[in-house]
Amino acid sequence: MIRDERIPADQLRRIDEEIRSEWPTGDEVDFEEAIAYHESLPDRKRFADVLESADKPLLQPRAGVPRLEDQIDLLEYLHGEGKADLLPTTIDSYTRDNEYEKAQEGLEKARETDEDTLNGFPAVNHGVEGCRELIEAIDAPIEVRHGTPDARLLAAITFAGGFQSFEGGPISYNIPYTKRHGLEETIERWQFVDRLAGAYTERGVRINREPFGPLTGTLVPPSIAIAIMLIEGKLAATQGVRSITLGYGQVGNVVQDVAALNALQKLGDEFLPDEVVVTTVFHEWMGGFPPDEARANGVIGLGGMTAAIAQPDKVITKSPQEFQGVPTKEANAAGLRTTRQVIDMAIEQDIDIDGIEEEQELIERETRCLMDTVLEHDDGDVVQGTLKAFDTGALDVPFAPSDSAKGAVLPARDDDGRVRIFEWGDLAMDDDIKEIHKARLSRRADTEGRDQSFRMVADDVDAISDGKLIGRPQ
Numbered sequence: 001m002i003r004d005e006r007i008p009a010d011q012l013r014r015i016d017e018e019i020r021s022e023w024p025t026g027d028e029v030d031f032e033e034a035i036a037y038h039e040s041l042p043d044r045k046r047f048a049d050v051l052e053s054a055d056k057p058l059l060q061p062r063a064g065v066p067r068l069e070d071q072i073d074l075l076e077y078l079h080g081e082g083k084a085d086l087l088p089t090t091i092d093s094y095t096r097d098n099e100y101e102k103a104q105e106g107l108e109k110a111r112e113t114d115e116d117t118l119n120g121f122p123a124v125n126h127g128v129e130g131c132r133e134l135i136e137a138i139d140a141p142i143e144v145r146h147g148t149p150d151a152r153l154l155a156a157i158t159f160a161g162g163f164q165s166f167e168g169g170p171i172s173y174n175i176p177y178t179k180r181h182g183l184e185e186t187i188e189r190w191q192f193v194d195r196l197a198g199a200y201t202e203r204g205v206r207i208n209r210e211p212f213g214p215l216t217g218t219l220v221p222p223s224i225a226i227a228i229m230l231i232e233g234k235l236a237a238t239q240g241v242r243s244i245t246l247g248y249g250q251v252g253n254v255v256q257d258v259a260a261l262n263a264l265q266k267l268g269d270e271f272l273p274d275e276v277v278v279t280t281v282f283h284e285w286m287g288g289f290p291p292d293e294a295r296a297n298g299v300i301g302l303g304g305m306t307a308a309i310a311q312p313d314k315v316i317t318k319s320p321q322e323f324q325g326v327p328t329k330e331a332n333a334a335g336l337r338t339t340r341q342v343i344d345m346a347i348e349q350d351i352d353i354d355g356i357e358e359e360q361e362l363i364e365r366e367t368r369c370l371m372d373t374v375l376e377h378d379d380g381d382v383v384q385g386t387l388k389a390f391d392t393g394a395l396d397v398p399f400a401p402s403d404s405a406k407g408a409v410l411p412a413r414d415d416d417g418r419v420r421i422f423e424w425g426d427l428a429m430d431d432d433i434k435e436i437h438k439a440r441l442s443r444r445a446d447t448e449g450r451d452q453s454f455r456m457v458a459d460d461v462d463a464i465s466d467g468k469l470i471g472r473p474q
């Protein structure tokens, strides 16, 4: 039975050898040599230091293409034309499923045909050497962004390759991403990833870890997202991670988004150990985008405005081509510049909006209900408490494709466009909080002259791509 305990050194070594045999490039990993390589990197490439020393939100896009030289060109463009402060390397879907053979075929085909045959950078196939060529070529810190339930080999190779930031976690890269992996399995595998990051940290290479806050990306109630961030942050801290960026996906109501980001930072500082530096990242809207670049830029601009008010440490930007999927480098850079324009125009203004404190208080209360139910079980062991909470539905994620979550919770926007919970399932929540949600949803039902129903949820899912925030009846 796994527990929230640090992996012992002999077990770390055994797992490391086992996973490095999964692909030939695993042989390129040598921990001591990798530490020396990281020590050779200039300060401006040290992810945690750059992130944690910034005095205003840093902007970072998503970006990944199969071939190394194209990835270098792409990141140089986003750094130059997009003025990105931090850069990504988004990993392809085959690698995320540990299908390194298929990723190899895709990479070879890309090299033959000049086409992007993969939807990201196959870092395991490029190996430590390929990763280091990328790190050498780009004059900014780079983060590994992906969606990998079993990210052990990806971590071993990218950490040795010079990357100092790694997205994801055992819940946030399980629940929204896979049906095939049980929660206990992903928790155990991510303990290795975090222990490896902790081992680098103990040698002075502070690997930044960023749990994936948006989860299923559409109408996720802020308190559910924050609770899962706190859980993944605590699990990472146990393994020695000391730089943790907690994430949150924009829902589109400015009061609720600012309140949620404030609550995320406050609860992160409270629930994570003092030795951890806690930062926050705001993901611009992760739901359906308008199929119109001008309107998409409106969505991106609202994200910039929200970030200017809440001032998270980092913003993950979107592009006006989001509707189509992977953007061109020009569109990706445009999304960065649109976000920067709005932040820089708004950040010096003294914008005072009513209701943020009240909403933050509610979000904090909700999050504490969820955390209490996780931590009250099995003398506070976070692993066992989390497994129990998901098993009973006391913790749950709406629209989760994974069998590890019941998916019984249904969100809907209230009359102000804030995300409330319409169906609670077995979510652990005080009755008076449920009453607050019910009252606010009733107000919307009155406004629209219809009953609260699943229809509202369905209307809300498409509202933003249809040009609105709230899915009002036609």
Ligand SMILES: CC[C@H]1O[C@@H](n2cnc3c(N)ncnc32)[C@H](O)[C@@H]1O
Residues within 6 Å of the ligand: 062, 063, 064, 065, 090, 119, 120, 121, 318, 322, 325, 326, 327
């Ligand atoms: C989490 C989903 C987000 O990741 C984005 N995404 C996925 N793969 C790539 C990619 N290869 N380059 C840029 N953006 C990407 C996608 O557009 C969506 O906004």
